[in-house]
Amino acid sequence: MSDCIFCKIINGEIPSAKIYEDEHVYAFLDISQVTEGHTLVIPKKHCQDVFDLDEETAANLFKAVPKIANGIKAAYAPKGLNTLNNNGSFADQSVFHIHIHLLPRYDENDGFK
Ligand code: 5GP
Ligand code: ZN
Numbered sequence: 001m002s003d004c005i006f007c008k009i010i011n012g013e014i015p016s017a018k019i020y021e022d023e024h025v026y027a028f029l030d031i032s033q034v035t036e037g038h039t040l041v042i043p044k045k046h047c048q049d050v051f052d053l054d055e056e057t058a059a060n061l062f063k064a065v066p067k068i069a070n071g072i073k074a075a076y077a078p079k080g081l082n083t084l085n086n087n088g089s090f091a092d093q094s095v096f097h098i099h100i101h102l103l104p105r106y107d108e109n110d111g112f113k
Contacts, residue, residue, distance in 0.1 A: 001046045006097035010044050020068045024060035027068050030101070035110045037076040039102040041068055048096045049087040061100065069102055078104030082112065 001007050008014040009028060016028035019039050030038040043061045047053045053061075069081055084101040086093040103112055 004097050006042050007046055025064040034112055035104050037072050037104040041100040047098045049098050072104055076104050080105040
């Protein structure tokens, strides 16, 4: 989608700190680091949200999540990690290209919640 900022990140029009890439998926650091290493995982195919997500794209997206989570674990040594996905503005989605937040957790004062 031409006016989607995450599509622009995928095609390099907007710079990003890349964490992982394969044929179907791109992962990069969130511009607003809620916790250190806060990462967004997105499908290269533009899908708006979970309601718009076809099964093949869902499988490709979630297949990459354990690899990326383990990379974050190795790099940042968090004590845990939240995966989070907002769908629809009522549910706090602000960018309408589906994304999974990976939020490394360090302690009770790490900035999340
Ligand atoms: P949402 O609120 O839709 O679940 O999450 C959207 C996320 O995208 C936010 O955490 C926001 O910081 C992040 N974001 C928005 N614009 C950009 C950008 O241009 N670059 C990066 N790396 N992250 C962005
Ligand atoms: Zn998009």
